[in-house]
Amino acid sequence: xxxxRFMKGNEALAEAAIRAGMxxxxxxxxxxxxxxxxxxxxxxxxxxxxLLQAESEVASINMVxxxxxxxxxxxxxxxxxxxxxxQEGVSYxxxxxxPCVIANIARGGPGLGTIQPGxxxxxxxxxxxxxxxxxxxxxxxxxxxxxxxxxxxGFDLADKYRTPVLVLSDGAIGQMMEKVVLPEPxxxxxxxxxxxxxxxxxxxxxxxxxxxxxxxxMEKKNIELQKxxxxxxxxxxxxxxxxxxxxxxxxxxxxxxxxSSKKVVDLAREGGIKMGLLRPITLWPFPKERISELAAxxxxxxxxxxxxxxxxxxxxxxxxxxxKKPTYFYGRTGGIxxxxxxxxxFIKTKV
Amino acid sequence: MPAKGYVDIIVxxxxxxxxxxxxxxxxxxxxxxxxxxxxxxHYSYMADEDKCIACMNCAVMCPDSVITVYKKTG
Numbered sequence: 001x002x003x004x005r006f007m008k009g010n011e012a013l014a015e016a017a018i019r020a021g022m023x024x025x026x027x028x029x030x031x032x033x034x035x036x037x038x039x040x041x042x043x044x045x046x047x048x049x050x051l052l053q054a055e056s057e058v059a060s061i062n063m064v065x066x067x068x069x070x071x072x073x074x075x076x077x078x079x080x081x082x083x084x085x086x087q088e089g090v091s092y093x094x095x096x097x098x099p100c101v102i103a104n105i106a107r108g109g110p111g112l113g114t115i116q117p118g119x120x121x122x123x124x125x126x127x128x129x130x131x132x133x134x135x136x137x138x139x140x141x142x143x144x145x146x147x148x149x150x151x152x153x154g155f156d157l158a159d160k161y162r163t164p165v166l167v168l169s170d171g172a173i174g175q176m177m178e179k180v181v182l183p184e185p186x187x188x189x190x191x192x193x194x195x196x197x198x199x200x201x202x203x204x205x206x207x208x209x210x211x212x213x214x215x216x217x218m219e220k221k222n223i224e225l226q227k228x229x230x231x232x233x234x235x236x237x238x239x240x241x242x243x244x245x246x247x248x249x250x251x252x253x254x255x256x257x258x259x260s261s262k263k264v265v266d267l268a269r270e271g272g273i274k275m276g277l278l279r280p281i282t283l284w285p286f287p288k289e290r291i292s293e294l295a296a297x298x299x300x301x302x303x304x305x306x307x308x309x310x311x312x313x314x315x316x317x318x319x320x321x322x323x324k325k326p327t328y329f330y331g332r333t334g335g336i337x338x339x340x341x342x343x344x345x346f347i348k349t350k351v
Numbered sequence: 352m353p354a355k356g357y358v359d360i361i362v363x364x365x366x367x368x369x370x371x372x373x374x375x376x377x378x379x380x381x382x383x384x385x386x387x388x389x390x391x392x393h394y395s396y397m398a399d400e401d402k403c404i405a406c407m408n409c410a411v412m413c414p415d416s417v418i419t420v421y422k423k424t425g
Contacts, residue, residue: 008415031390031391031392032366032390034390115390115391115392175366175368176414177414177415
């Protein structure tokens with residue numbers, strides 16, 4: 001068993017990155033994410049990693065690109081407006097097939113928005129975000145413990161598939177304090193024969209690019225990428241279910257709203273409504289097969305998507321339900337976290 | 352009735368979650384709507400200093416332990 005500490009979500013994420021053997025962090029402070037870079041700066045004298053506050057988010061993601069190309073375990077973190085700035089770099093990294101972890105401690109949008117938690121970045125996170133055909137593995141923690149677990153898992157998945165991994169958290173998880181169990185620090189020994197570490201006499205030079213001028217080459221690259229994404233969709237779907245075995249009403253929620261929704265399930269069951277919660281852990285790949293399966297069963301009557309957005313994940317839920325059962329949406333925006341009471345009041349108007 | 356206590360808040364460590372405001376039995380605390388700390392959060396402050404009864408609910412509730420309550424003596 002690892003070390004037990006009482007930590008803030010952002011600090012836990014930073015500590016997890018250190019324990020995962022992170023070698024480089026490049027970032028730019030933005031509320032509600034600033035504690036990550038603050039923690040890493042404070043811990044820097046005790047560890048061996050590169051820490052740099054870049055001049056902007058555009059610079060930090062391109063530093064991550066460079067660090068990843070050189071075979072280092074690298075990370076950046078930001079919040080919603082900063083992540084928008086990073087999109088060009090993320091697309092480049094995805095095309096160049098480089099592993100890295102990006103954490104988006106999302107806040108309310110659009111625009112400069114608010115600094116309170118939001119989930120309005122769902123589309124940007126799961127549908128690509130930048131230009132071109134690519135996907136990111138998107139992990140959505142709902143507790144401080146999962147901030148730790150998913151950061152470490154994120155690094156491992158990134159290396160396994162050579163793809164950027166996005167930890168899509170929100171201001172509430174980033175700012176809340178909870179007990180965490182930290183794993184033992186890992187020694188990171190990369191096996192990256194493709195890394196640009198300088199040509200040796202026994203191999204050809206390594207070459208990393210996202211530029212393919214000839215259409216045939218670009219298409220070949222795209223086909224390779226799609227094969228990889230298919231493989232990820234096959235292997236890496238993760239989700240959690242709560243009391244869905246006999247549920248007639250299913251709530252689908254991720255991140256901090258899944259915690260409100262868990263309470264809703266308990267409240268509803270006290271009131272005689274058989275409710276269950278399905279929490280996607282990987283937002284991409286989305287657990288659509290499981291939702292289809294539930295939608296096909298006679299027992300389940302309806303689906304509810306609860307989000308801190310104006311209705312984003314509900315589209316994926318609807319695609320998975322595929323018209324078999326009615327699907328409703330409840331959301332709050334602007335940094336307001338829906339309370340269990342208001343969610344259950346809404347659900348009662350529909351069932 | 353004069354206040355029995357004084358609430359000291361570390362402004363820059365406050366994330367404006369409002370738990371202290373919700374749990375104050377005398378509505379002594381509020382979030383500062385016209386000012387922010389260095390992170391941009393509307394921090395908690397003593398809106399009505401006379402109302403504090405030094406019950407320490409705010410300090411117990413504060414998830415970031417930024418509140419200290421002083422009891423007035425004499």
